[in-house]
Structures are given as structure tokens and as C-alpha cells.
Amino acid sequence: xxxxxxxxxxxNFDEAEAVVKELRNTSIxxxxxxxxxxxxxxxxxPEVEEFLGDKPVYVQWFTLFGALMGGLLGxxxxxxxxxxxxxxxxxxxxxxxxxxxxxxxxxxxILGGVFITILGFLICAGLxxxxxxxxxxxxxxxxxxxxxxxxxxxxxxxxAIFTKHExxxxxxxxxx
Amino acid sequence: xxxxxxxxxxxxxxxxxxxxxxPHDPYKWAxxxxxxxxxxxxxxxIACYAENxxxxxxxxxxxxxxxMHWMRIERYWPEDGREFPDQGATFLPMMCQQxxxxxxxxxxxxxxxxxxxxxxxxxxxxxxVGSRYCSANCPFKVRYFNWYDYPTTExxxxxxxxxxxxxxxxxxxxxxxxxxxxxxxxxxxxxxxxKNEGRILRDGEVQTACQQVCPTGAITFGNLVDPESKxxxxxxxxxxxxxxDEQEKDKEEGGTDLRGYRILEELRPYPSVMYMERxxxxxx
Amino acid sequence: xxDIREDIAWAKINKDVLKSLESPRNxxxxxxxxxxxxxxVGVGCEIYQYNVxxxxxxxxxxxxxxxxxxxxxxxxxxxxxxxxLSAILHLMHADWRKxxxxxxxxxTTFSLMTAGxxxxxxxxxxxxxxxxxxxxxxxxxxxxxxxxLLWDAMAIFTYLxxxxxxLFVGMIPDLAICRDNIHxxxxxxxxxxxxxxxxxxxxxxxxxxxxxxxIACFLIPLAVSVHSIVASDFAMSQQxxxxxxxxxxxxxxxxxxxxxxxxxTLFIILRYVFKFEExxxxxxxxxxxxxxxxxxxxxxxxxAVEFASVWYSHDxxxxxxxxxxxxxxxxxxxxxMIFCGSVVPLILAFxxxxxxxxxxxxxxxxxxxxxxxERWMIVAPTYSHGYYPWTWDHDQFPSWxxxxxxxxxxxxxxxxxxxxxxxxxxxxxxxxxxxxYHRSLASKKLEVSGSQESVEGAH
Numbered sequence: 001x002x003x004x005x006x007x008x009x010x011x012n013f014d015e016a017e018a019v020v021k022e023l024r025n026t027s028i029x030x031x032x033x034x035x036x037x038x039x040x041x042x043x044x045x046p047e048v049e050e051f052l053g054d055k056p057v058y059v060q061w062f063t064l065f066g067a068l069m070g071g072l073l074g075x076x077x078x079x080x081x082x083x084x085x086x087x088x089x090x091x092x093x094x095x096x097x098x099x100x101x102x103x104x105x106x107x108x109x110i111l112g113g114v115f116i117t118i119l120g121f122l123i124c125a126g127l128x129x130x131x132x133x134x135x136x137x138x139x140x141x142x143x144x145x146x147x148x149x150x151x152x153x154x155x156x157x158x159x160a161i162f163t164k165h166e167x168x169x170x171x172x173x174x175x176x
Numbered sequence: 177x178x179x180x181x182x183x184x185x186x187x188x189x190x191x192x193x194x195x196x197x198x199p200h201d202p203y204k205w206a207x208x209x210x211x212x213x214x215x216x217x218x219x220x221x222i223a224c225y226a227e228n229x230x231x232x233x234x235x236x237x238x239x240x241x242x243x244m245h246w247m248r249i250e251r252y253w254p255e256d257g258r259e260f261p262d263q264g265a266t267f268l269p270m271m272c273q274q275x276x277x278x279x280x281x282x283x284x285x286x287x288x289x290x291x292x293x294x295x296x297x298x299x300x301x302x303x304x305v306g307s308r309y310c311s312a313n314c315p316f317k318v319r320y321f322n323w324y325d326y327p328t329t330e331x332x333x334x335x336x337x338x339x340x341x342x343x344x345x346x347x348x349x350x351x352x353x354x355x356x357x358x359x360x361x362x363x364x365x366x367x368x369x370x371k372n373e374g375r376i377l378r379d380g381e382v383q384t385a386c387q388q389v390c391p392t393g394a395i396t397f398g399n400l401v402d403p404e405s406k407x408x409x410x411x412x413x414x415x416x417x418x419x420x421d422e423q424e425k426d427k428e429e430g431g432t433d434l435r436g437y438r439i440l441e442e443l444r445p446y447p448s449v450m451y452m453e454r455x456x457x458x459x460x
Numbered sequence: 461x462x463d464i465r466e467d468i469a470w471a472k473i474n475k476d477v478l479k480s481l482e483s484p485r486n487x488x489x490x491x492x493x494x495x496x497x498x499x500x501v502g503v504g505c506e507i508y509q510y511n512v513x514x515x516x517x518x519x520x521x522x523x524x525x526x527x528x529x530x531x532x533x534x535x536x537x538x539x540x541x542x543x544x545l546s547a548i549l550h551l552m553h554a555d556w557r558k559x560x561x562x563x564x565x566x567x568t569t570f571s572l573m574t575a576g577x578x579x580x581x582x583x584x585x586x587x588x589x590x591x592x593x594x595x596x597x598x599x600x601x602x603x604x605x606x607x608x609l610l611w612d613a614m615a616i617f618t619y620l621x622x623x624x625x626x627l628f629v630g631m632i633p634d635l636a637i638c639r640d641n642i643h644x645x646x647x648x649x650x651x652x653x654x655x656x657x658x659x660x661x662x663x664x665x666x667x668x669x670x671x672x673x674x675i676a677c678f679l680i681p682l683a684v685s686v687h688s689i690v691a692s693d694f695a696m697s698q699q700x701x702x703x704x705x706x707x708x709x710x711x712x713x714x715x716x717x718x719x720x721x722x723x724x725t726l727f728i729i730l731r732y733v734f735k736f737e738e739x740x741x742x743x744x745x746x747x748x749x750x751x752x753x754x755x756x757x758x759x760x761x762x763x764a765v766e767f768a769s770v771w772y773s774h775d776x777x778x779x780x781x782x783x784x785x786x787x788x789x790x791x792x793x794x795x796x797m798i799f800c801g802s803v804v805p806l807i808l809a810f811x812x813x814x815x816x817x818x819x820x821x822x823x824x825x826x827x828x829x830x831x832x833x834e835r836w837m838i839v840a841p842t843y844s845h846g847y848y849p850w851t852w853d854h855d856q857f858p859s860w861x862x863x864x865x866x867x868x869x870x871x872x873x874x875x876x877x878x879x880x881x882x883x884x885x886x887x888x889x890x891x892x893x894x895x896x897y898h899r900s901l902a903s904k905k906l907e908v909s910g911s912q913e914s915v916e917g918a919h
Binding site for chain 2: 076079080081082083084088089090091092093094095096
């Protein structure tokens with residue numbers, strides 16, 4: 001059965017929250033509140049998490065991996081290079097001295113951490129991406145939008161709920 | 177590759193030179209300078225200019241402190257209000273001390289200055305980027321920087337003078353650091369010559385330019401690990417240890433009559449040049 | 461004294477900030493052209509020095525480092541306040557940072573770029589600068605990882621790339637706003653590409669929050685390490701006056717100090733030029749000023765610690781350098797540093813000056829002058845009175861080439877900064893919205909609990 005996307009725009013969070021609650025309590029064919037609902041908002045709202053339920057974030061695992069790999073790479077790259085570089089003696093210091101290598105390892109630890117965190121962010125947030133056709137510039141201003149996916153036949157039910165809660169605008173995916 | 181190299185030779189990469197290192201073998205070049213014999217004639221400095229293609233910068237740049245004398249004669253005199261202070265001047269020929277733990281080596285960002293196997297503090301002109309950190313960290317300030325491109329500067333080597341440049345030495349362009357090398361070109365030539373005979377250099381076979389011209393014989397240069405060499409005998413006679421940061425003789429109460437000392441020894445650069453001077457109330 | 465209105469319409473925030481991209485005051489163009497002229501002076505000096513040699517800078521043996529290194533430290537120091545505002549205050553939930561952290565973060569990035577230039581112009585063989593980068597090559601040649609200068613290169617690379625990424629990630633939601641509101645020209649294309657298709661979905665915001673927090677956590681130790689490493693250039697050396705254990709914290713305090721002073725200067729200029737009076741409000745300025753005062757006192761304390769430890773350590777060479785600083789040829793500059801760094805900030809302690817814009821503009825410039833002098837007084841006097849007596853009594857004043865490049869660097873920085881403010885929103889729109897949203901929520905809660913109390917009181 002083909003799915004259909006709907007986008008409803010609301011003027012504030014309380015209304016959006018009420019809609020989400022109602023969507024959860026109504027059984028709509030082909031709609032699952034955990035998977036088929038996306039909230040688009042101009043700022044980061046702690047409330048969104050509350051009414052959407054906990055969803056995991058995996059960015060920090062990228063961070064851990066990146067930082068450790070950066071540090072390890074840093075230390076072995078530097079020590080290996082020192083041991084290869086004609087094994088030149090610098091007076092008063094061993095060829096592979098620890099304090100300077102730890103300083104650089106520390107920098108590489110942070111460098112790896114930051115770079116891979118950004119990579120993780122892009123992967124986890126699905127960026128860069130083409131914007132979905134159901135989008136309104138009002139979302140980046142002051143309004144909140146709900147993007148809902150459901151079976152084609154449920155579109156009218158959804159619309160009814162949106163209108164009941166004074167949706168400012170309802171966008172529909174162009175018919176296939 | 178590099179990690180296995182690291183693991184295999186770990187001990188070798190972790191020892192600290194010179195304190196827990198094996199002695200240099202077969203060469204450790206060192207010097208001793210008898211200040212009581214030095215007359216301050218500057219012949220060593222001139223010889224150094226000629227041997228090492230050092231640019232003559234001229235009066236203006238000299239006044240700006242941009243002079244290049246690898247071997248310089250410093251003058252000191254007592255400030256006791258005498259009528260002609262220069263009269264009591266004492267002299268100190270100063271050049272790169274070829275430190276065993278040279279402060280300049282660790283700070284060079286590109287590794288252009290290193291400790292060689294025969295105990296020299298080398299300078300790689302091609303590698304130098306001119307950050308001048310080595311000079312900043314040198315306690316003796318014996319490193320000289322090419323502030324200008326001297327080979328192309330007028331009157332540094334006037335037309336016919338270029339004929340007398342030493343062909344064994346490169347000319348240094350602008351932006352690189354240079355300093356006394358203990359006439360490394362002579363050492364290397366000597367080593368090559370005796371290699372055919374299957375032996376190592378004997379004392380006196382290699383002389384530095386400054387040693388060669390010194391009229392009073394104040395400068396002795398040679399192989400410190402060769403017990404036959406004059407420099408070894410002098411260091412031994414003066415009880416100066418290469419790898420000590422304070423000599424045993426100086427710890428004795430009441431001091432010592434021995435004249436040998438090394439400059440700024442307490443900073444632990446372990447210089448390879450020993451000076452000898454009797455401590456006196458006044459030079460006159 | 462008005463703070464940001466809690467009931468300000470969010471659409472108005474968008475409109476006001478977007479307007480700054482279009483129509484600043486005419487002073488903007490005056491500043492940009494002025495900066496270009498100043499920068500061209502620096503470029504001219506560098507071309508001259510590149511062609512003739514470092515000698516024209518009037519450096520010599522032993523004065524091998526001069527204003528280049530001093531100004532390098534100055535610009536590196538400047539970069540630290542951006543991190544202070546964007547990362548440390550972010551973790552401390554100080555919401556007043558939100559309208560001003562974007563430009564502070566931009567200041568971090570651009571002052572690092574300026575500092576990087578000074579490393580370059582300082583090199584005797586600028587054309588071989590890549591020798592100091594660890595790139596694989598068939599000769600197996602690597603830079604010397606023991607050199608504090610190499611740590612510097614690594615630390616600055618890490619810091620610069622991390623702060624650019626931090627600045628960029630923090631700007632993505634704002635770039636989306638720009639994309640949604642600007643419909644023509646190169647700007648449209650630029651914002652569309654840079655916004656990465658941001659739609660503000662819950663998934664994006666969730667990951668955004670964690671990412672932002674993580675990078676903030678990384679940036680704080682990074683910023684501290686960067687200036688500690690710059691301090692190591694001196695502390696790791698052997699020279700009297702440089703070989704000081706307390707240099708790293710002293711440098712970090714000095715960095716935050718000059719950075720905060722620069723934030724005050726730029727705050728005042730931006731506020732006027734881009735008509736941000738409603739967002740960069742006086743209460744925010746007041747908080748920044750108080751922060752600066754606190755850091756100024758920390759710096760003064762660390763300065764005193766350094767002098768005292770040198771004085772009582774009985775390290776003769778270091779003590780002589782200190783005496784030379786106070787009485788020798790550098791004395792006017794040294795006392796100028798003490799005056800600008802420790803006495804001038806006392807003005808900031810007076811409430812009535814904490815929001816007085818002309819006084820603050822002059823004071824903040826004086827503070828930065830003091831901090832610049834501090835860096836010069838760290839670098840130069842050691843050379844004229846080092847360990848070796850032969851180098852004494854020989855002073856070398858920097859030539860016009862050095863001064864010209866120091867002068868030009870301010871043009872370069874201003875140019876980059878002003879172009880940034882015209883192309884990218886220098887006030888964070890989404891975070892100002894968050895700020896007013898949370899403030900209004902908090903005051904609503906207060907009202908609710910207040911009314912409950914009054915009901916209870918009626919019983």
C-alpha cells in the first residue's frame with residue numbers, strides 16, 4: 001500500500017504537542033507515532049523530546065572512536081617517524097622522547113575527536129541532504145511543523161486532526 | 177615497518193645522550209684553548225673567514241649586529257676606573273662549542289641541526305627554514321643568520337675575490353642559519369684519505385683553520401677518545417670530564433690550581449671546548 | 461538600561477539580523493576600505509622583506525626574534541576569548557553569551573589566521589615553510605617533533621580547524637534561515653550549499669545538541685593547551701626570563717584577558733555599525749566588562765607571582781633580566797605594560813563606567829595595547845641581557861618593516877572580520893530565540909508559582 005506524507009504547520013508548541021498526543025491515541029492505518037512522525041522546529045526544544053519519547057543519539061560513539069584513533073595514530077606516527085628519521089640524536093634527549101610526544105598525542109586526540117564527531121553528526125543527522133518538498137520557510141522563523149507519514153487512505157483522518165488543532169497550513173505530497 | 181622498528185630497537189631509541197650513552201667511537205672531536213697564550217691577534221677569525229666562505233658584511237651591517245664571524249674574539253676588561261681600560265683587556269676566542277647536549281638541536285622545528293656520530297653539532301643548510309629558534313636558545317649566541325643574500329650582495333666578494341672562495345664549502349643564501357663546524361670539510365676529507373689505508377685519523381692529521389694559523393699555538397684540536405691526542409691529554413691533565421655538569425675538581429674545598437674550565441657548564445650543554453685560564457686579580 | 465525583550469517576535473529577530481547582511485551603516489564601508497589600506501601596508505613590507513632578506517627587519521644576533529613573534533602571541537591570545545564565550549559559558553549555561561558568541565567565535569578563527577601569517581613572515585625561508593609539516597616523502601624526512609615550534613604548528617592547526625568547524629556547525633540553523641529568506645544571487649547559492657539541507661527536524665536537533673556540546677568540551681582543553689604550548693616556546697627554552705614554570709597559566713590568563721578586551725571593542729563597533737542595539741544590549745556588555753575585570757586581576761596576580769618567584773629564586777641571570785626590564789632601555793614599554801594591564805582595568809570596577817560606551821572603547825583598546833606590550837616585553841628584553849655577556853649593551857630597535865607588518869595585520873584581521881559579518885549572520889538568530897524562549901518560560905513559571913503562593917496565603 002502506498003504511503004503518503006503530510007505536513008501541518010502550527011503557531012506554537014502547545015498546539016503541536018496536543019496534536020501529537022491525539023495522533024498517538026488515535027489508531028490510524030499505516031501510521032506509527034514512533035517512526036512516522038517528524039517535528040520540524042526553529043529552535044531546539046527540550047519539550048520535543050518529552051512528547052516524542054526518548055530517541056537515541058549515537059554521535060558520542062563517533063567521538064570516542066575518533067579521539068582514541070587520533071591519539072593512537074598521533075603517538076605511533078610521531079614515534080615511528082622519530083625512529084625512522086635517520087634516528088638523529090638531539091643532544092640530551094632520547095631519540096623517542098615521551099614528553100614532546102605526549103603533547104602531540106594530546107593534540108591529535110582532540111583533532112581526531114573533533115573531526116570524527118563532525119563526521120558522526122553528518123551521518124547521524126542525515127546531512128547533507130536534499131530538502132524534502134514538504135517544507136516551509138516559516139519553520140526556520142517561528143512556527144513548528146509536523147511531518148506525518150501514513151497510508152493514503154488515512155490522509156483525511158490526519159487532516160481532520162490537524163484542522164481541529166488550528167493548523168495554519170497543511171501541505172500534501174503531490175499525487176503519485 | 178615503523179612500529180616493528182620501534183619495538184625491535186626500543187632500547188636504542190630510549191637512551192639519553194650523552195649521559196647514559198656509549199662513548200663516541202672512533203672519533204669525538206674536541207678542542208682546548210689556552211687563554212693565557214691568546215694574544216687577541218684575530219688571525220683565527222680571519223682564517224675562519226677564508227676557509228669557510230664567510231661573507232664580509234661591511235661596516236653598516238656590522239654596526240647593526242649582523243656580522244657573520246663564526247670565530248669571534250671577545251674582549252673584556254675590568255671596570256675599575258683606570259685611565260686606559262683597554263690596556264687590561266683579556267681575550268676570549270668564541271665559536272660554536274659543539275655541545276654534546278646542544279640546546280639548539282632540540283628546538284629546531286625541521287631537524288636541521290643534529291648531533292653527529294663523531295660528536296659534532298651539525299647544521300644542514302638545505303633543511304633550514306630560518307625560524308632562528310636555535311639561535312634564540314643558544315646560551316653562547318654563536319649562531320649566525322644570513323640576514324641578506326650575501327653571495328649576490330655587492331662588495332661581499334668583489335669580482336676577482338670569488339676566485340679565492342673555498343670550493344669544498346657551499347655559499348649560503350639568505351634565510352639560513354650557519355655557525356662554526358670545526359672545519360668539518362677538512363675532517364671529512366681526512367677521513368676519506370685514511371680510509372684507503374684502512375686506519376683512522378692520527379692526531380694532527382686534521383687541523384682546523386683557526387688552529388693552523390694561531391701564532392701562539394693557543395688552540396688545540398683533536399680526537400678526544402684517542403689517548404694519544406694532545407687534546408685528550410690536555411683535558412685529562414685539567415681533569416675536565418666531557419659528560420659532567422660539574423667537575424670533580426671544582427667540588428673540592430678551596431678550589432683548584434688547574435686552569436681548565438668550560439663556559440656555562442652548569443646549564444648542562446656539555447660543551448666540547450675547554451678553555452684554560454689562570455684566575456688573576458687583574459690582567460696587569 | 462534595557463535587556464533583550466522577552467516578548468520580541470521571532471520573525472523580527474530574523475528580519476533584524478538578516479538586515480545586517482544587507483544594509484550596515486556607511487561606517488562599514490569606511491572601515492573596510494581603511495582595513496584594505498592598512499593591510500596593503502603590511503603586504504608591501506612583506507614583499508620588500510621577502511625579496512631583500514630578513515635583515516631589513518633590523519633583527520640581528522642576538523635579537524633574532526622581534527615583533528613578529530610578539531605579535532604572533534598577541535593574535536593567538538586574542539583567539540581564546542571566542543572559546544571562552546562559546547564553549548566555557550555554554551557549558552555553564554550562561555545564556556547572556558548567546559547574542560555575542562558568534563562574532564567572538566569568528567574573532568577566534570580570524571585572529572588565528574592572522575597569527576599564522578606571523579609564523580610565516582617570521583621564517584627566513586618562507587618559501588620552504590612546508591619543511592615543518594609532517595608530510596610523508598620518499599626521503600623519509602620528518603620535522604623535529606621535539607621542537608615547541610612544531611607543537612605550535614600542530615596546536616594551531618588543530619585549534620584553527622576545530623574552531624572553523626565549531627563556528628560552522630553552530631551556524632547551520634542560521635544558514636538555513638538565510639537560505640529560506642534570501643531568494644536571489646550568489647548568496648542564495650552559498651547559503652543553500654552551506655545549510656546542508658537543514659530542516660530543523662527533531663533528529664537533526666537531537667544530534668546537533670550532542671555534537672555542539674561535545675565539540676565545546678573538546679575546545680576548552682584545546683584552547684588551554686594551545687596557549688600553554690605557545691608559552692612552551694619560551695618556558696622550554698633555556699634563556700633567562702623565558703625559562704619560567706608559571707608561563708603556561710600566565711599566558712592563558714593573558715590570552716583570555718586580551719581576548720575579552722577585544723570582544724568589548726568589537727562589541728561596541730558591531731553594535732553601532734550593524735545596528736544591533738536591540739540584541740547586543742548593555743546588560744550583556746556589563747557582564748563582559750565584569751568578566752574582563754576579573755581576568756585582569758588574575759593576570760595581575762600571575763604577573764606578580766612571576767616577578768616574585770624570579771626575585772626570590774636567586775637565579776642571578778633571570779633576576780638581571782627582570783631588573784633590566786624595569787630600568788633598562790625597555791623600561792618605558794615595560795612600565796607601560798604594567799600601567800595598561802594592571803592599572804587601567806581598575807576603571808572597569810566602577811559601575812558607572814561599566815556601560816559607558818566611549819570610556820569602554822578607549823579602555824578596551826588600552827588594555828589590548830598593554831597586552832601587546834606584555835608579549836613584546838616577554839620576547840625582546842631576554843635578548844639584550846641573556847646569559848652571555850658579549851651580547852649585553854647592544855639593543856636593536858625594530859625597523860619600520862616590522863612595525864609595518866604589525867600594523868598591516870590589524871588591517872587583515874579587520875578585513876576578514878568585517879567581510880564575515882556582512883556575509884554571515886553575526887548574531888546567532890536561533891540561539892537568541894532560545895534565549896528569549898527560555899527566559900519567558902522561566903518568568904511564566906515564576907508567575908504561576910507566585911499566584912499559587914498567594915492562593916495559599918489566602919487560606
